[in-house]
Amino acid sequence: MPIKIKVEALPLHLLVLGGFLVLFTMFYFIVQGGYLLNSALLLVGLLLITSQQKLEINTTKKTYSEYYWVLGLKLNNYTESYAEIISVECSAANYSQEYGKYNRWFISGTMFRGHIELKGQDHIYVGQDKSKTGLLKKLTKISTQLRVPLEDRTNVED
DSSP states (O other): OEEEEEEEEHHHHHHHHHHHHHHHHHHHHHTTEEEEHEEEEEEEEHHHOEEEEEEEEEEETEEEEEEETTTTEEEEEEEOOOEEEEEEEEEEEEEEEEEEEESOOEEEEEEEEEEEETTSOOOEEEEEEOHHHHHHHHHHHHHHHHHHOEEOOOOOOO
């Protein structure tokens, strides 16, 4: 049986915008009854709410598929076979962003990333989080489903 992993969803502010658009179109349809504008806004709202990047690992066939899930449809399906899954890894990476043209200010911190290490191949990205414990909870679930060890390569206490 394949293991399905939700890798990424849209950021929270876009999910809220999608929900607002769906609610707005329902209210606007009741008050005004405009079909064309309602249909377009409803479609955009549903696209924002349902868009996700997913990963499916089939341990019996030894294949993995990366795809986008939009409105219940698999889009851009990429499937590749693998020889062996070695481990699930958690690593840390520092980030910094600069805002403002004249009054510059910086945001910096540590982002934790999860990967599945394959024998003789690239790593498979399974998600990221600013919280180490949040990501380790997700990676622990994945490692128990795959029956492989979880390796913490962050050297950071949370």
